[in-house]
Amino acid sequence: MEQYTEIDYRLLVDHLTTAILLVDSNLDIFYLNSSCEALFDISLLRASGLPVINLLQTPDDTFNTEEALLNTFKTGQPYTRREAIVSVNFKDIHVDYTVSELNSGKSYHPLLIIEINPIDRMLKISKEENFIQQHQVARQLIRGVAHEIKNPLAGIRGATQLLARSLNDPQYAEFTDIIINEVDRLRNLADIMLGSRQ
Known part of the structure; x- marks a missing residue:
């Protein structure tokens, strides 16, 4: 049992799939795990x-990242950003990230731990699901309209x-x-709109 207590925390953190950044009180990068290295290609x-702002600065500049990080140092209050856009090698990446204070005692300076999860794949899946759902709704609407058109057409025909026979x-x-x-x-057009089931 004792051999497991000696494992270096970095070994554990480096094997996480979540990108982890540690930031010092100057907002400089203190540590990043291998998932973070891969995400930011650094x-x-x-x-x-390096200043962490270099990695977390969003192109829209509507959110003051530096102020939020300093506020977490000051108050200890964690925060989460959803669907933030960060630029990596001139390519925008959508991420969710959570910032919280990591204070492990008086012998260490306080650090911020930033957990970053890329969500581009999830957003793409969500958009595809929305597209499929919209397509199904549109198809049902078209089928409903086509069905409603066929009934009066049969009556008109x-x-x-009857008129042709009676006029003779x-x-x-x-x-x-x-x-x-x-x-x-x-x-025939309504039949095409209804599809092969009708």
Whole structure:
């Protein structure tokens, strides 16, 4: 049992799939795990000591990241940003991230731990699901409209046939034939809208 108590915390943190950043009170990068290195395409050696704002600055600038980080140091209050956009090598990445204070005692300076989860894949899946749902709703609407069109068309066709028989006059046959042909054309269009099930 004792051998497991000696495991270096970095070994554990480096095997997490969540990107982890540790930031010092100057808002400089103190540590990042391998998932964070992969996400931001930067090594710990290159990133160490750089301002964290270089990684977390959002293109829209509506959220003051620096102020929020300093506020967490000051108050100890964690915060979470949802669907934040960060730029990596001129490419925007959507992430959720949570910032909280990590204070492990008097011998260590306080640090912020930032847990970052890329959500581009989840957003893409969500958009695809919305598209499929909208497509299904539109298809149901079209099928409903087509079905509602067919009923009156059948009535018009039947009434026109009765009219043609009752008139029994060749001069009106041309007009009733036009009505029947146009009704049939619209009925065929409605059948196409209904699809192969009808």
